[in-house]
Amino acid sequence: MVGGEAASAGALVKARAADVAAAIDSAFDHLLSVPDDPRARLYEAMRHAAIGGGKRLRPLLVQATSDLFHLSRESALRVGLAIECIHVYSLVHDDLPAMDDDDMRRGKPTVHKAFDEATAILAGDCLHDLAFQILSDEDTHPDPFVRIELVRALALASGPAGMAGGQMMDLEAEHARFDLATVTRLQNLKTGALIAFCVDAAAIMARIPEDARKGLHGYARDIGLAFQIADDLLDVEGDAALAGKALGKDAAAGKETFVSLLGVDRARAQAHMLVDQAKAHLHGYGVEADLLRAIADYIVERDR
Amino acid sequence: MVGGEAASAGALVKARAADVAAAIDSAFDHLLSVPDDPRARLYEAMRHAAIGGGKRLRPLLVQATSDLFHLSRESALRVGLAIECIHVYSLVHDDLPAMDDDDMRRGKPTVHKAFDEATAILAGDCLHDLAFQILSDEDTHPDPFVRIELVRALALASGPAGMAGGQMMDLEAEHARFDLATVTRLQNLKTGALIAFCVDAAAIMARIPEDARKGLHGYARDIGLAFQIADDLLDVEGDAALAGKALGKDAAAGKETFVSLLGVDRARAQAHMLVDQAKAHLHGYGVEADLLRAIADYIVERDR
Numbered sequence: 001m002v003g004g005e006a007a008s009a010g011a012l013v014k015a016r017a018a019d020v021a022a023a024i025d026s027a028f029d030h031l032l033s034v035p036d037d038p039r040a041r042l043y044e045a046m047r048h049a050a051i052g053g054g055k056r057l058r059p060l061l062v063q064a065t066s067d068l069f070h071l072s073r074e075s076a077l078r079v080g081l082a083i084e085c086i087h088v089y090s091l092v093h094d095d096l097p098a099m100d101d102d103d104m105r106r107g108k109p110t111v112h113k114a115f116d117e118a119t120a121i122l123a124g125d126c127l128h129d130l131a132f133q134i135l136s137d138e139d140t141h142p143d144p145f146v147r148i149e150l151v152r153a154l155a156l157a158s159g160p161a162g163m164a165g166g167q168m169m170d171l172e173a174e175h176a177r178f179d180l181a182t183v184t185r186l187q188n189l190k191t192g193a194l195i196a197f198c199v200d201a202a203a204i205m206a207r208i209p210e211d212a213r214k215g216l217h218g219y220a221r222d223i224g225l226a227f228q229i230a231d232d233l234l235d236v237e238g239d240a241a242l243a244g245k246a247l248g249k250d251a252a253a254g255k256e257t258f259v260s261l262l263g264v265d266r267a268r269a270q271a272h273m274l275v276d277q278a279k280a281h282l283h284g285y286g287v288e289a290d291l292l293r294a295i296a297d298y299i300v301e302r303d304r
Numbered sequence: 305m306v307g308g309e310a311a312s313a314g315a316l317v318k319a320r321a322a323d324v325a326a327a328i329d330s331a332f333d334h335l336l337s338v339p340d341d342p343r344a345r346l347y348e349a350m351r352h353a354a355i356g357g358g359k360r361l362r363p364l365l366v367q368a369t370s371d372l373f374h375l376s377r378e379s380a381l382r383v384g385l386a387i388e389c390i391h392v393y394s395l396v397h398d399d400l401p402a403m404d405d406d407d408m409r410r411g412k413p414t415v416h417k418a419f420d421e422a423t424a425i426l427a428g429d430c431l432h433d434l435a436f437q438i439l440s441d442e443d444t445h446p447d448p449f450v451r452i453e454l455v456r457a458l459a460l461a462s463g464p465a466g467m468a469g470g471q472m473m474d475l476e477a478e479h480a481r482f483d484l485a486t487v488t489r490l491q492n493l494k495t496g497a498l499i500a501f502c503v504d505a506a507a508i509m510a511r512i513p514e515d516a517r518k519g520l521h522g523y524a525r526d527i528g529l530a531f532q533i534a535d536d537l538l539d540v541e542g543d544a545a546l547a548g549k550a551l552g553k554d555a556a557a558g559k560e561t562f563v564s565l566l567g568v569d570r571a572r573a574q575a576h577m578l579v580d581q582a583k584a585h586l587h588g589y590g591v592e593a594d595l596l597r598a599i600a601d602y603i604v605e606r607d608r
Binding site for chain 2: 037041042043046089090093098099116117118119121122124126128129130132133135136144145147148151152154155156158159160164165167168169171172173176178182186
């Protein structure tokens with residue numbers, strides 16, 4: 001990739017990402033107003049987890065894919081919000097002492113540190129429900145068939161055959177020696193399934209038939225893996241202050257990652273190869289796919 | 305209530321409840337087949353939590369309300385299965401050391417005891433997803449509008465404005481002194497919202513307009529509270545072996561309950577009054593509501 005291309009891709013992504021992040025924060029602020037009753041602490045914890053600090057890559061991906069099909073930005077935002085609910089709930093639960101035991105997330109204390117474990121478990125559970133509440137609301141899409149397809153696809157992407165199944169494999173990785181194929185499958189579930197849903201959600205809203213989504217699915221699979229390899233590289237080489245969380249934890253836990261299995265140089269080369277391949281899947285689209293192309297580049301260039 | 309009525313009500317409930325319980329166990333067994341990969345432990349934990357031992361009162365309520373409208377038993381079973389996923393996930397999370405710290409549930413070790421805390425958190429999360437996966441599937445109901453209404457109502461009943469909000473109030477009850485009105489609100493959220501959904505789900509499937517559901521809503525609210533008062537009475541007077549879990553925990557935690565606030569005798573009288581009131585809400589129905597009436601009686605007569 002030429003330096004100038006990377007710079008303009010970065011600028012394009014950053015401008016749009018800032019808009020999306022502001023819209024997501026504002027939507028969470030509106031949705032999570034704190035009631036004046038004994039549930040106040042629960043809502044405070046949900047706000048602590050959901051508002052501020054995230055890259056909001058997933059909602060941005062929904063917007064970028066929605067651009068391809070000229071979908072309403074409001075629908076794309078609400079679907080992005082639902083996905084962010086799932087992503088944030090998974091971070092809150094993964095950070096718990098019984099899971100990854102993390103104290104910092106997005107530059108702030110994790111929810112169980114700022115509140116307590118019981119509140120963190122419940123706040124995660126409530127964000128989990130909120131995702132489905134948002135998708136089922138007619139403000140998200142006027143067609144109930146589209147809404148139910150979104151619910152179905154998200155429940156699959158977040159459950160045992162998706163994100164949560166990947167997290168279970170990740171827990172087992174501390175006791176087992178996974179090979180490259182198993183680590184790839186783990187990451188396809190743990191982060192790939194939800195990233196794939198971001199792209200698929202726009203296709204569902206646009207009523208694109210399943211067999212016309214192959215390019216988009218290929219794009220999603222490739223950037224999902226590239227994203228994870230970039231994460232593994234940041235875990236080894238990154239700046240904890242920029243990342244807003246502890247780094248180097250996988251090596252300390254004895255878990256195999258793309259970097260431990262391939263080494264830094266081959267892992268980085270693999271990530272760039274996946275990004276090129278992801279963009280090649282978009283060859284049938286014109287300038288309307290430029291944001292998706294820029295996101296692919298950004299994923300391996302980011303510093304957090 | 306006449307003794308003979310109670311006996312025949314009990315027999316009617318028990319016969320149908322046994323059928324429903326067998327169907328729920330068999331459906332979970334089918335749905336949760338253990339994969340031959342590192343997620344096996346997650347599925348084993350979900351099976352441990354979901355299969356066997358429960359009263360399955362909620363799926364029975366869906367069946368009983370579905371009888372009123374001559375709905376398909378298959379649809380009622382699948383909705384009951386989704387509700388049971390939510391109920392079971394909440395038990396798994398509530399039993400965690402950071403929450404109620406229980407070792408026994410339904411006569412078996414709790415999930416975090418039989419497995420570990422991380423697996424219990426994830427198994428709960430996966431059952432939570434499974435509920436929405438089941439509701440969104442066209443096998444549950446052919447009409448996508450009905451399915452999305454079910455999703456929406458369940459997400460509301462289980463989230464911060466329902467079950468999880470009630471559980472948060474319950475956590476706060478250890479540090480606060482709640483009055484009767486606050487305990488009533490707590491229980492209307494913690495157990496009432498999901499019980500109300502059981503009844504509402506059948507009305508949604510039968511496309512009964514909102515304003516024609518008032519009797520059913522009154523019935524659900526009354527049996528929900530009666531159920532909780534009976535639970536509080538069992539917590540004080542019950543047999544731990546029959547209950548399959550530790551009893552006397554609320555008093556030990558210094559939490560106010562219906563029994564601590566009203567005393568045993570007034571609490572029992574209140575439960576019976578609520579049951580009579582619940583049945584009075586069904587006056588517009590004939591024999592097709594007999595199972596709902598019998599369930600109301602059973603709720604305060606049960607020994608576990």
